[in-house]
Amino acid sequence: MHRVLVIGASGQIGSELVDALVDAHGAANVVAGDLRAAATPSAVQFVTLDTLDAARLREVVAQHRIDHVYQLAALLSAVGEAAPLQTWTLNVNALLNVLELAREGRVARVFWPSSIAAFGPRSQRDDTPQATVMDPGTMYGVTKVAGERLCEYYFRRFGVDVRSVRYPGVLGSRTPPGGGTTDYAIEMFQAAKRGEPYRCFLGPDTRLPMIGMPDVLRATLELMEADAAQLGVHASYNLAASSFTPAELHAAIRRFAPGFEVTYAPDFRQAIADSWPRTIDDGEARSDWGWRPQFDFEGLVAHMWEAIPRDWPLPGSGS
Numbered sequence: 001m002h003r004v005l006v007i008g009a010s011g012q013i014g015s016e017l018v019d020a021l022v023d024a025h026g027a028a029n030v031v032a033g034d035l036r037a038a039a040t041p042s043a044v045q046f047v048t049l050d051t052l053d054a055a056r057l058r059e060v061v062a063q064h065r066i067d068h069v070y071q072l073a074a075l076l077s078a079v080g081e082a083a084p085l086q087t088w089t090l091n092v093n094a095l096l097n098v099l100e101l102a103r104e105g106r107v108a109r110v111f112w113p114s115s116i117a118a119f120g121p122r123s124q125r126d127d128t129p130q131a132t133v134m135d136p137g138t139m140y141g142v143t144k145v146a147g148e149r150l151c152e153y154y155f156r157r158f159g160v161d162v163r164s165v166r167y168p169g170v171l172g173s174r175t176p177p178g179g180g181t182t183d184y185a186i187e188m189f190q191a192a193k194r195g196e197p198y199r200c201f202l203g204p205d206t207r208l209p210m211i212g213m214p215d216v217l218r219a220t221l222e223l224m225e226a227d228a229a230q231l232g233v234h235a236s237y238n239l240a241a242s243s244f245t246p247a248e249l250h251a252a253i254r255r256f257a258p259g260f261e262v263t264y265a266p267d268f269r270q271a272i273a274d275s276w277p278r279t280i281d282d283g284e285a286r287s288d289w290g291w292r293p294q295f296d297f298e299g300l301v302a303h304m305w306e307a308i309p310r311d312w313p314l315p316g317s318g319s
């Protein structure tokens with residue numbers, strides 16, 4: 001049982017992680033922090049929190065006697081290219097503020113996600129190993145590599161207990177994602193569910209690693225509960241579930257929506273996707289803390305088809 005704070009609690013992952021943490025620790029022990037409350041309120045206490053405000057963060061942690069912090073606030077890969085400086089500032093300084101709290105002994109453990117976006121064009125793209133060349137071309141990816149280095153630095157220099165995984169593209173059904181390159185997959189489900197055709201911003205054969213939210217939540221909680229002595233990676237663990245292309249996803253969704261049509265109009269996000277891994281080797285997560293995905297591709301598609309609400313706003317509708 002821990003007292004936990006989720007920063008970025010209204011976002012795609014945060015909004016679902018809060019409920020998973022409530023199941024694990026009880027509603028009274030979970031605090032949800034974000035700039036604004038989530039559209040779907042959870043049973044937990046919400047605090048207005050700009051994680052760049054270090055003094056406010058310190059106050060929230062002290063007031064609620066927090067010992068575990070999940071720092072999820074970030075700008076993603078595609079939207080980050082429109083605001084690179086803001087992306088650097090938010091993604092790196094938010095993490096630093098939390099790591100500093102841990103260095104000062106105010107919190108015991110920190111979770112922070114890295115991403116497949118930390119890899120780049122010179123990284124091995126198939127079965128991408130835990131340790132390889134990392135030369136990301138997006139500002140989002142640059143912040144993920146910087147963040148990974150900071151996590152390892154704070155661990156080695158100050159003994160900070162910070163844990164991290166490199167999330168693949170995340171498919172959730174509670175809160176629409178904002179501004180990622182892998183988000184085409186969620187948009188495809190949205191369009192199919194509404195009975196509308198989908199224009200895909202990546203080409204049909206663009207293979208990317210993906211993961212469903214139930215596996216994301218389990219991986220995150222399992223890593224945070226793992227015995228520290230088992231953990232050999234102090235930057236960020238590779239994590240894999242399944243890898244698929246837009247054409248494969250289209251074919252799989254057609255089993256539920258036989259008339260569903262997809263056309264392809266790749267834009268600037270194609271170059272981002274082409275610089276990322278196609279498949280990931282997550283052997284160290286498996287051997288160090290027992291990671292196993294529960295959903296294969298077929299299972300993930302069936303789960304998402306059930307879970308995505310029919311009335312989600314269409315991509316780009318701004319609502």
Ligand code: SER
Nearest residue numbers: 076077115180181182
């Ligand atoms: N899903 C993210 C993105 O596409 C990658 O971490 O930006």
